[in-house]
Amino acid sequence: MNFDFTGNDATVAMSGDFTFTDHAAFLELMNRLFATASVPIVIDLAKVEFIDSAGLGMLLIARDEASKASRQLTLRGPQGQVKRMFAVTRFETLFAIES
């Protein structure tokens, strides 16, 4: 998984596969996102091609952290397998998801 920060580090665009092996990188990514000032956090998933259950679990941890920090977390542009996984797990009831 690769990622690029934009918008004062409050938005990150991920790409590639998002799986268990990315947990260390995702922790770093989260720390950087939550270190920003109190603006909405956006994780852009438009270029993520595959997500496994560990990836979903990491997003849920990010959600918990956002909730603790009273920050809004938005997932943007899921496509393909990621979009289907979100639909099956009804992620729209847990996250704000932008098309």
Next chain:
Amino acid sequence: MFGLGQKRRERPAEPLAPAGAAAERAADAAPAQDHQRLLQRWMALADMQQRVIATLAAEIARTSDFVETEADSLSLRFQRLADSAQKQTSRVDSLTDLAMGIEVEGESVRIEAVAKLFEGTLSEVVAKILLLSKDSMSMVYALDTLGASVQNVGQCNTAIDVINSTLNMLALNARIEGERAGAAGAAFRVVANEVYELSKTVKTLAATMKTEIKAITDGIMTSHDTLKRVATVDLSDNIMVKERLEVLLKALVVRNSGLEVVVADAVRESEAISADVTGMVTGIQFQDRTKQRLEHVVDTLQVIGKALEEIRSSTTREVPELAAATETDLGWIKDLLSRYTMSDMRERFVAQILEGKPVDWGDASAGEGTPSSSGSMELF
């Protein structure tokens, strides 16, 4: 009509010059003879009419019996058909229950409810998978943090080793200086010995700590590896099974709805058939009325026949010469019988009317409705 006029004889021509009483009597007798012949023909016609009436009455009675028998048989068949239609309606009705749901422990559960239960259960499973994934990753992060802390403790242990080494060197130097000072260095030697003992104790403690930290680190690593194996079990396929099952369940519900419509149509059609057949059973009872009417007709014909017989008998009694045999006018009878298309009926009429034989009805139903092979049986 009836050929009565056809047999009328031409009156003899008037003589050109009638002469005397004989001629006058002869002239008076000629009309009387014509009248007598005419009356004889009426008598013959009455006799024939009697036979025709008797034959017709018998034919009607026989036909009535035949209709009654056939109608009863038909009614019985329709009744069986009605019963079958009723049973079929019940079966189709029970098919509705089967189409609408399945029986579970004696309770009927609708397919929609089954699908909803499946969907609910799958949603719960998926939710638990998500929770498991999240908790696994939380534990991975917690173990990562713990590992880092233990690593820090290990680094502290290294620092303790360095301090202990310095302390050991300090004790050794104090001992050397104490020896060098002689008696005055006794106190130094005591302190040096204490510091040395302290250094040994710290060294032992540090070694124990190192051993324990290594055990903890090994435990964390083992736990991390174990958790990694748990967390890396990709459950995304299992999650996607829900998607597939949802599609299948929707298809099942749609199919079930279609089946319900078809079965409902079948029930309606079956009920309509049942009602129609029941109506037919009722309608087939017409033979009761038909039989009554035919009995009236037969009764009427018999009364007419008796009236004819009575007038013929009284005429014969009063005027015996009118009962003299005369040639029967068969023309109209032949015309009538030639119109019959049913050979058995024609044969009975020939036997009874023309030949005056008693008719053997035989099997009541034999030959009924069987048209004759016209031309193959020439009776006249």
